Amino acid sequence: MKTIYRMKFSKTGRAKYISHLDLMRCFQRCIRRAELPIAYSEGFHPHMLIVFAAALSLGFESECEIIEIQLREEIPFDEVKNRMNAILPEGIEILRCYAPQHKMGQMGYAEYKVTLPSDDSMELNKSWKEFMSQEKILVEKKTKRGFREIDLKEQTEFLSAEEQADGLVLFLRLPAGSTVNVNPSLLIETFEKNSAISFGFPKYCRQKLFSSEKTEFF
């Protein structure tokens, strides 16, 4: 009998520079260190049964990454979480371990917090509002089959903005499904090119995942 464990984890601080591929290897080793009875695939080169959802861009922080593992034995969810947290590297923490509710393919959107460092976040916010009030924001997006023009305006759900002393904080919801996927850095880079006001090195944090029906993804 195999049991599926889905885990939500955060990736912050130094850990944001771990690439997706390296993170997968790190988790495999951490699962060994936690001595979890992980299940393996059949075949000549068996591999651990692990699935990651929605690769995060290098340099982004996140509070809602998803990993799913299959175990050969049943272990309480909390125990899996605690055993992993005891050995995970700085910056990676399992927040929740549970039985999956959505299928991986049902993921549809992600919410991001974007911080644009600036001394004058009020002015920057004005510029941002102007930028977002355009009817269309057309950009070229690289896809597997060359370039495609997309309208960022249509894809972006702008939730709110906070003017803070050291910068402007934006909350955005963007498509993060298997068919449509928009990286917030594309929007911010386009804004940077259009904005009269410059800002510092932007910080990104993925905060929440949603299903294609816009309910929280579990």
Add this chain to the structure above:
Amino acid sequence: MSAISILSKIEPLLLSVQKPSQYIGGEVGSIVKDKENIDVRFAFCFPDTYEIGMSHLGMKILYGLINQRENFWCERVFAPDMDFEQLMRENDIPLYALESLEPVRDFDMIGFTLQYELSYTNILNMLDLAGIPVYARDRGTSMVQMVCAGGPCVCNPEPVADFFDFFILGEGEEVNLEVMDLYADMKKKGCTRQEFLREAAKIEGIYVPSLYDISYKEDGTIEKISPKENAPAVITKRIIKDFDKVYYPESFVVPFTEVVHDRSVVEVLRGCIRGCRFCQAGFIYRPFREKQPDTICKQAQNLCKNTGYEELSLSSLSTSDHSGIDEMLTKLLDFTEEKRIGMSLPSLRVDNFSDALMEKIKRVRKTGLTFAPEAGTQRLRDVINKNVSDEEIMNAAEIAFSGGYFNVKLYFMMGLPTETDEDIAGIAEIADRIVDMFFQNPDRPRGKMVQVSVSVATFVPKPFTPFEFEPQATEEEVHHKQEHLVNSINPRNAKRVKVSWHEFRISQMEGVLARGDRRLCDVIYAAWKNGSRFDSWSDRFNWNCWEKAFAQCGVSPEFYASRRREYDEIMPWDHLNYMVDKSFLVREHKKAMNAETTPHCRANCSGCGVNREVGRACF
């Protein structure tokens, strides 16, 4: 500059460099301490990139050893790759350590490991990036930034003597802690740099180069090595007497990004019984000592458990010389199979490949096999004391083919003492015979093309070997040999035999630095100023930088590389005692010239002097 300010400076840059996680630390197994409780901060510097340095076992051992002590903190530092170096210089980011992200210049001790001669310019570059004066004499009088080095190349540290405050000779597991304790004590007392160095020189194995004057004869050779301020006339390397009990880390730092050797490693033995005359490691690591199979097994299990590595390898100069090899491999293979851990076994010797051992290895090995006959004829193999016969090479290849392998990698050298064209042709002959044998083998893997890779290194004479007196082959000689080798391969096998070699200038520079003296310090400095860096990387080595440096300093590379030394010449390393007598090296050299072999240490002690130094028989 604090950790926070370094972090805020590197953050915007990291995404524009290759493999950013190598510059940020935080790996599983890395050790972060509170610096307020630390007496001595030690920066362990590897003068090459993270990818290479993180594969190095010595660093893992000393990192664990030092950090076991509550009042010491050892951190890791690597050479930034060229892309990041440029950004660091443009943005005034000093070289920092990976655990604390604090500048290396604030550390008490800055220790480099000298693994290969061609990393020397990287050391200068790292010191400069750290903002530490490159020449030791410019580092002032207070007890800070003590720059030291250990590792195999320290057996002749003279070419880098001016850049270091002291060297650590031999094995570091005991002496490193002794010298750090002394430092902690003297720092508390408010001593000066010079006072500390004079005291440190009293510890066995510690060599303070500034306490020795070197004078030269008119012909350029050394006249005298004179100790001053009561420094010992001879400095003897340190060894661990009870190797089975020596400290071994329970865990490693596990990198996020892929590195060259990314797995658990257990050191199974130190030293080598073989006495191959070209091999420096075979002499400077004497005597031969091994760990018990149970110790090895326990350490392997611990490491795999604590790192989560899915692969295990064994480290030594010659694993198959372990007296308990069967017991050891059986135990390890059982445990690794159960835990789904892959096992890799490099450096198994051709001459004791038994069917039984082969069976065990076959259970885990997947790709081709590697042999190192080193020379093409029996005569020349006798000269270098590589006790492998043609029959044994063929035998091993036969077993390999029957076992389903079709890739064979052969390692040879060219430019060995007494070598003739016949010996070079012998290399081609071995490769041809292996190809022929493949087609005669009824059990050969079907539908596969046999591939024999012949890698030929240019021989570099090294200190503390019987060939330390020998000239290195010149460019002309080497080119002739390379041509002769290619022409000697049967044209029919041209596609099945692949020959490769190193660039001559790289081997020559290695040769110059290996047997050089202090007059090379300024040459290395000039080469670094001319742009030399990562000289061991064939795509980055730049002969022009070195050529110009030799001209600027009025030094001839040929004087060091291609000159024959007399037996009574004073070598730059003559005041360093690696426990092997010079008279033994002379004896071995004379036997080599007559193509006489010397039995291995287990069969018969040849009286190299190590047993006398250690105070007991080796076996």
